Amino acid sequence: MEKASLPGRSWKDYLLRFWHGYNKINEIVSNVILVAITIIVFMGVCARYVFRAPFEWSDEFAIYGFIWLCFLGAGLAEKNNKHFRVTVIVERMGPRVRLVIEILLHILLFFILYQFFFDSIKYFNQGKSGISTIMLIPLSYIYIAMPISVALMFLNRIKVFVDTIIQLTRMIKDPAYAAPAEARQEEVL
Secondary structure, eight states: OOOOOOTTOOHHHHHHHHHHHHHHHHHHHHHHHHHHHHHHHHHHHHHHHTSSOOOTTHHHHHHHHHHHHHHHHHHHHHHTTOSOOOOHHHHTSOHHHHHHHHHHHHHHHHHHHHHHHHHHHHHHHHHTTOBOSSSOOBTHHHHTHHHHHHHHHHHHHHHHHHHHHHHHHHHHHOHHHHHHHHHHHHHHO
């Protein structure tokens, strides 16, 4: 008996749907956190300076919200390949050399993310037993942001790596594919 699968759907389609799904969730959660921080900090300022009755928990909430926002934002930056990198020298090289350099750089990045993930688990285990000072929530809710972020960065880096390899191999196979990018570089010079 054959496996039941939807016609026209491959494993790549399912991976792309998964990738788009968890990134969409990441974007929604990040936006909700940003809106919540903005509203709560505004309410906290109004309560403190207008009504003279500050919310004791608003600053702590803002700090923990920013922690989550920074870590989730790192995953989104990885998705869009927007982390800082200097590409001036690499972009002037031919596609074959760029392919080798990109592969080596991605291997290095995967190794760093791998190490960072296990370090973040250690960090989580060290701080998970604490309780926040004012809101009295378990600090494990805060410390888990780092391993989740590293996992998101790792998954997004895989997609960026595959896309980069595909683009560079197209440039090697078809030099006309790279011509518009080279023409833009010459215009800048």
